[in-house]
Amino acid sequence: MTDEEYLKAISHRLETEAAPAAIITGKGELASINSAFSSIFHCDRDVKSFEGLDLDSEFIEQISYVQGKVSLQNKPLVCLIVVSDDRMKGAFYTRVAPLISPNGTLLGVESLFFDARVIFGLTSYLHTNLFYLRDDVQLSLDVSESEWSFTELQKTYIFFILRNFSQHQIAEVMNVHHSTVSSSIKQLKAKISKLTNRTVRTTEELKRVAIEFGMIAFAPEVFFDKTRIILFHHQLTDWMEWNKTSKPQ
Known part of the structure; x- marks a missing residue:
């Protein structure tokens, strides 16, 4: 299986995810996003970069930082992503994991965005x-x-x-x-x-x-109260x- 075929297969899998999901290449490009991501971040499915999401520039820089850290350490990281601007307000528990092809090539990272309200709501119910x-x-x-x-x-x-x-x-x-x-x-x-x-x-x-x-x-x-990323x-x-x-x- 070629790297391109593998990315295509992962993209099909992410489409089944209810949570927003994206594949980010080593060059910082959006190789694929699912329907949930497109809906939450108000973007077209063919968007190829975070710049195309019209988000705060500092937020984009921090996304790149997290991606670089995951790629360098070659292990998943969890962060809280808060988006607060004129277009949208939301908070997401985000798991960013290295995406490695069957032949061992690091293709980029796979990101899953879980609505923080759901996470906090569940923990509140289960622990209160x-x-x-x-x-x-x-x-x-x-x-x-x-x-x-x-x-x-x-x-x-x-x-x-x-x-x-x-x-x-x-x-x-x-x-x-x-x-x-x-x-x-x-x-x-x-x-x-x-x-x-x-x-x-x-x-x-x-x-x-x-x-x-x-x-x-x-x-x-x-x-x-503002756009930020906090690494957990x-x-x-x-x-x-x-x-x-x-x-x-």
Whole structure:
């Protein structure tokens, strides 16, 4: 099978995806997009570049950066893509994976865009009204997000901590000093410990308790106000591990 035939086959497969999907070549061209992508990003099916999408130039530069990083590391990356302009507003959990032909040639990357509202909605449902079965004992958590007294800033910290961002990485994304992040997280641990009546001394304990009590669904509104891309430090399949972590020990 030639590279061209392989790309054509992948394009046919992507057309069956309900989520927007695109194949981006090593030259940064759009080799293929599916119907969902065309509909969401308001573009013709024959568009060949991101410039043709009429999106913010900074956004296009960041897309190119993610593509280059995936190609260089030869492994998938997950990012949150926020689009906020006159034409559209939306947020997408996006998985960008290297596209390698059967003969081992790196042809570009394959991108799948999952509506963040669906992701957050599912995690909110599964973790706010969560039922676990363990040793024939059923446990339920009935605390809703509205009952927590977290500020938007605190929700932002929780959001990034649960996605494996280090304090230095959080400081970089939020454009604040590391000492500010360190102090804020220390206060956050004390607050979560008091609210949940659990011991929260370490970051891992914070993660476990936050997941158990449904805080994984927190979405920081401050990051949806402009077009941006935030690289995550986890894969979408890591959610399986979060689910294991959240079960009572």
